[in-house]
Amino acid sequence: MTQTVQATVVLVSAVASGQGKTTVTAALARKLQHQGKRVRVFKTGPDFIDPMLLERASGAPVHSLDLWIVGLDACRQLLAQAALESDVILIEGVMGLYDGNPSSADLARAFGVPVLAVIDAAAMAQTTGALVLGLRDYGPVDLAGVIANRVGSAGHAGMVADALRDVPLLGSLQRQEKSLPERHLGLVLPAEVTELEQLLDQLAEQLQLDEAAWQRLAPTTLPAPVVQQPPAAALAGKTIAIARDAAFAFLYPANLDCLRELGADLCFFSPLADQPVPLDADALYLPGGYPELHAATLAQAANWQQSVRGFHAASKAIFAECGGMMVLAETLVDQSGTASPMVGLLPGQVQMQARLAGLGSQGVATAHGQLRGHTFHYSRFDTDATPVAHTIKHPSGAAGEAVYRVGTLSASYFHAYFPSCPTAVAALFLGLPWEAAPCAP
Template sequence: MASLIRGTAHAALISAPGSGQGKSMVTAALARLHRNAGRRVRVFKHGPDYLDPMLQEIASGAPVYQLHPWMTGEAECRWRLAQAAAEADVVLVEGSMGLFDGDPSSADLAMLAGLPALPVIDAWGMAQTFGAVAQGLANFHPGLAIHEVIANRVGSPGHARLLDESMPEGLSLLGAIPRHEAMAIPDRHLGLVQAEELEGLDQQLDAAARVLEEAGLDRLPALVTLEAEAPPAPPRLLAGRRIAVARDAAFAFLYRGNLELLEAMGAELAFFSPLRDHALPECDALWLPGGYPELHGARLAANTGLGEAIRAHHGAGKPILAECGGLMACMERLVGGEGAAHTMFGLLPGEARLAGRLQGIGLQSLSTERGELRGHTYHHSTLTTEQAPWAHTRRLAGSEAEAVYRQGSLTASYFHGYFPSAPQAVAALFRGEPLTPTPSL
């Protein structure tokens, strides 16, 4: 019998009218502000995102999980939020893109979970129109609760007064955040720069928390009671299996939920760095996740010992799963943004080449006879290969479906899978068992 989890916490979904409004850093600064005040804080991220959760984990000091009603499933969204509310004082969910963008959108998640939305609106170059934007967001869907908004990048106290005076009846301005260097964080072609690459990030987050406190944003969100059934334990289909997992600055795109599922199914995880280690850990299977191999092509090419070890692992018929950046590293060549070509692991013929613009984005899934593995694609590189695809993903939204390649024991694609959506299929991949793609519905 499933156990019921119930918790009450101050909670809100932090969103915005669109991307680039500053919601990631505002969410991180709010998390650090409440953490520094001695409160237990949990942060989640709506949608398939690896980089924002890295920032939010450092800001909150607690694990961050992705929530998406389609990719992770509605039941998992409710369960993780209820569990957090039972353990923490403050629960924040960072939205993705604009509040109503996508299907399901950040607003859909808020309504599913019963969370109020707290929009962050970039006030740069805006005065009374600020109130119109806030009113539009608040009135767009009758099922979504919005009582307050946050003004970001405010120019002066006078500017803040204009924004406050523009607010329509029933809405209030929670705070006006001034333009401040502590609220800025660099990005690159796949999103934010990885948190571990940013020097002085802890100090910056403390400074950002002070900026928010001075702007009156230390007030707690509304109290919300959340409840859900705990999921059953997954079958221990990977008991006794040791999986080597690449994890460093070149291969860092790892859902915490994926790692925990593998362990819950009985696997032992052995982490290693393709940039530093010259051999694989002793293992039964290998996982090369996404990341930024294009930024480290020369170092990966120079690590000939690891390349030989990966080719020997493949030659022995041991399973390999390569996702996006992992796929790029498994090609014969990787051509970076400046045109330099680097020799890669050579498990697939052809080359990956960094392009000047986005090549693939959107929610996708891989249908098999052992379940539908859900996930997404997001990449700035192109692939040239004579290898025939073993299967194609199903496109739910965004760009075209991605090819999935199988060469011996290797399964590789630009597609990033969310493992808990199809445990049986994932276990088959890491056990090297036959897996048959099925037609998408």
């Protein structure tokens, strides 16, 4: 007989981006935590910033769930393990409920998870009923209820509740005088938000939750997690230095877990503090982030820049993704048009622009299988360097981001999700080349 685990699980979604999914998920996580519940939060699709905020709200690491990038079985394993360790699991969706392939609705249906719809009710009342019933029936999905965001009063919330017919209004959140600040890639990093803890506590207090309706939510049953064989310790004895500060903050927790499972020791340093790459490191990982906001500081970080050049001259492996690649160019031009000299291992100039330059799930072929991930950037890289490969966009199969290689340096705008192909990741940090063959979507 198959063993199972249970927990209260809901997927928090909406009709579109900008409805307040992250705010409501954070408020709900903090409120439930204050009630003594053990809460775990997941984020649907590729994302770095929202999980940082949700981790602060819930007090636990936030991992990604994506049926293509992470994979069905791995998602099931993550959910089942969380169900063993928590009372409530919140999954924040991406964009609108049915947007994308796979969509948030696909994820909810794959695991029998009910949907909690967030509706921005600021400029409507009875029409919320039409939106909610459409969200429920279009798929359809199992709609657990609604949280009305930006309501003006108790009377306004009552009109919304009456319009929902047979769908319960599980809660409401009043209009906020102070919202979570945003910039071009999403929310401002939590570390930069003053009084964030007080803001989260305030949101939790202001979230009016129908406790009786919440208690009536049926638990979700999942197969118990299975003991998995760890990957071969191909990086045993290797130390990987990882840039980590406000300029290099876009790191999947799962990527760090994967490197440790491969046997690597991890050490962290701050380029913004002009810290050099640790001398005992065997490989260097430069993740994405906001280098464009700190270009002047990075340009003056002479110790750090020289250490990266020396690391490359010593033929040690370097993997740079998105923002990490941007700082390895000769020049970085920020949003104001100011040009700053960078490390110069890659010929060319990175230019920030107002228009989105890349977005979506992608994969790259390697000799060990397909390494999956995504891209999301507002800059372009003008270079004479010839790519050794291109990623392939999912699901279209069109050519995606260029992958560059200079000696033992591999760089791309592509953000890799390491657990999708650990053996390829091990080869990458051992300085071995990526196979340049195209990969299937």
